[in-house]
Amino acid sequence: YGNVGTCCGGTGMENHTKYQDSIYFRSADDSKLYVNLYVPSTLDWREKGITVEQVTKFPYEGTSTLTIRGNGKLAVSMRVPSWVRRGYTVKVNDVAQKIVAAPGTYVTIDRQWKTGDKIDIAMPMSFRAEGAIDDASVQSIYYGPTLLTVQAPPLVQATQGQAGGSAAAAAPNQTPAAQAAVAAASLEAGLIKFSLYKHFKLNGDFAAAMVPVVGKPLHFTFNGQTLAPLFVSDPQSGQTQPFHMYVRRHEPTIVFGSVDTGIANAKRDDGKTLLDAVWGSAPFASHKVFMTAVERTANEWRAAGKLTAAEQANVVKAAKGAAKELA
Numbered sequence: 001y002g003n004v005g006t007c008c009g010g011t012g013m014e015n016h017t018k019y020q021d022s023i024y025f026r027s028a029d030d031s032k033l034y035v036n037l038y039v040p041s042t043l044d045w046r047e048k049g050i051t052v053e054q055v056t057k058f059p060y061e062g063t064s065t066l067t068i069r070g071n072g073k074l075a076v077s078m079r080v081p082s083w084v085r086r087g088y089t090v091k092v093n094d095v096a097q098k099i100v101a102a103p104g105t106y107v108t109i110d111r112q113w114k115t116g117d118k119i120d121i122a123m124p125m126s127f128r129a130e131g132a133i134d135d136a137s138v139q140s141i142y143y144g145p146t147l148l149t150v151q152a153p154p155l156v157q158a159t160q161g162q163a164g165g166s167a168a169a170a171a172p173n174q175t176p177a178a179q180a181a182v183a184a185a186s187l188e189a190g191l192i193k194f195s196l197y198k199h200f201k202l203n204g205d206f207a208a209a210m211v212p213v214v215g216k217p218l219h220f221t222f223n224g225q226t227l228a229p230l231f232v233s234d235p236q237s238g239q240t241q242p243f244h245m246y247v248r249r250h251e252p253t254i255v256f257g258s259v260d261t262g263i264a265n266a267k268r269d270d271g272k273t274l275l276d277a278v279w280g281s282a283p284f285a286s287h288k289v290f291m292t293a294v295e296r297t298a299n300e301w302r303a304a305g306k307l308t309a310a311e312q313a314n315v316v317k318a319a320k321g322a323a324k325e326l327a
Helices: 011-020 177-185 274-279 287-303 309-321
Strands: 024-028 030-033 041-047 050-056 064-071 072-079 089-092 106-115 118-122 125-131 137-142 146-151 220-222 226-230 245-248 253-256 259-264
Touching: 024 041, 030 137, 072 118, 089 106, 253 274, 253 309, 259 309, 274 287, 287 309
Parallel strands: 030 072
Antiparallel strands: 024 030, 041 050, 050 064, 064 118, 072 106, 089 118, 125 137, 137 146, 137 245, 146 226, 220 226, 253 259
């Protein structure tokens, strides 16, 4: 990276080698195996006479298969990633297992294993936005575990003012550093604005707004922007691709699907808006449960002087009217 003597050029680079660390753990009494990471790998547990082969395309796909070789009793605990909202399932030899999968915990299958047994794990991915600690409106977009950045045109194009901001142009004899500065200036000043709540469904996902890019895994388009994994932010050799790791959430009015109340999406003292508070309880098991959250939140905003009585009633009415769209 042409970076000598700094954390980014030293420790920061070394850190990436740790992504393959801690795939598996074992309990102190060797009675349990923890599958902590979903990485193509083979565990040779010689003391137990058991080998576990893991095959997965994670994070491109939210599945993984474990094949057991060897015989013996063993509890296998598989991590349920914190980003899995719903649908985490485990099958043993194609038979669905009865489990309780809470995000951020482990599910355990304890049985007598024999050579050839297979464990199939499914962990459906969904979209989410995570806010910065000091400003909830500054957010990053994720798909499952993957941070998606908003790509801008390559550097040579951006210097011609094609990146959507100022039309500053770079002289042909400018240094790479100067070209990069012009490219940065040509991006939209500040953060790109994203409005997402109108695309939310009861499951708390906004996948309806994201259009997959054909032939490019983990690439999506939204509102004229291309979102791509950070690890491929420079997709073409020799090009420097400017990108945004953060966006500015712009949710000016209270809206449910296409039902826009026209009422300002007012902020509380902690910086959260009414829609932030409502959707913070997602996913919702049903529209009835969703309505309970809307009514409760509207009452809170009314009590805090953020809504009039008429506005409160209109918010509840709009949420009811959007039932079909939110399903």
